[in-house]
Amino acid sequence: MNKILAAAFLLVISSAHAAQEPEAVFNRSCAMCHNGQLPIAPKKGDQAAWKPRLDKGPDVLLKNVTEGLNVMPPRGLCMDCSPEDLAAVIAWISK
Numbered sequence: 001m002n003k004i005l006a007a008a009f010l011l012v013i014s015s016a017h018a019a020q021e022p023e024a025v026f027n028r029s030c031a032m033c034h035n036g037q038l039p040i041a042p043k044k045g046d047q048a049a050w051k052p053r054l055d056k057g058p059d060v061l062l063k064n065v066t067e068g069l070n071v072m073p074p075r076g077l078c079m080d081c082s083p084e085d086l087a088a089v090i091a092w093i094s095k
């Protein structure tokens with residue numbers, strides 16, 4: 001009984017958070033552009049490049065990534081990313 005409760009609890013906890021590891025998503029979907037290969041795509045950790053984008057607020061960033069922005073394809077090509085996954089990667093990529 002305790003085990004079932006613990007499993008249910010874990011399920012509730014984990015479903016409230018991003019299901020995918022931000023770094024893994026970045027390496028798989030975003031790194032091809034956001035690692036310096038594409039100069040107009042802000043690089044991970046480049047504070048100066050991220051500052052004006054972060055100023056738009058997390059909701060705008062999430063919308064732009066989900067729908068795509070100019071050269072960036074919708075969802076940054078992570079088709080199995082939930083909005084929570086994308087939000088977690090955006091937070092990770094901009095630090």
Ligand code: HEC
Nearest residue numbers: 029030033040041053061064070071072075076078089090
């Ligand atoms: C095909 C290349 C490409 C891929 C793949 C890509 N991006 Fe981008 N991304 C760009 C470019 C280029 C920009 C700058 C767009 C502009 O401002 O015109 C950008 C901008 C952004 C921004 C800033 C948006 C804003 O409103 O200023 C975020 C956040 C972002 N990308 C996150 C991601 C994440 C997260 C992934 C992976 C899930 C990803 N990108 C994958 C090319 C890419």
